[in-house]
Amino acid sequence: MIKILFFASLRESLRIAEESVPLPVPPDVATLIGELRARGKAWDAALGAGKRWRVAVNQEMATVDTVLHAGDEVAIFPPVTGG
Numbered sequence: 001m002i003k004i005l006f007f008a009s010l011r012e013s014l015r016i017a018e019e020s021v022p023l024p025v026p027p028d029v030a031t032l033i034g035e036l037r038a039r040g041k042a043w044d045a046a047l048g049a050g051k052r053w054r055v056a057v058n059q060e061m062a063t064v065d066t067v068l069h070a071g072d073e074v075a076i077f078p079p080v081t082g083g
Contacts (some may be wrong), residue, residue, distance in 0.1 A: 007077035013046050060078035
C-alpha cells in the first residue's frame, strides 16, 4: 500500500485529503496518476493532460518516472509560487 495526500485546489476539487491505495503495477508515479485519472471525469479533469501539478514522494520532489515502493507517501499538489 501507498498513502496519497492531496493538497490545495486538488483536495477541494476531488473532495479528498488522503487515502491509501495498493501499489500500482508498474510501481511508478505515471501509473499511479493514470489509475487515478481512470476513476472518472473529476479525476481526469484534475490530473489530466494540460493540467499542472507537482508530486513529492516521501517529502522529496519527484517526477512521473519515480519508482514507488510499499509504504511510500505520495503528495500531489498544484504548483505554488512564493514571494
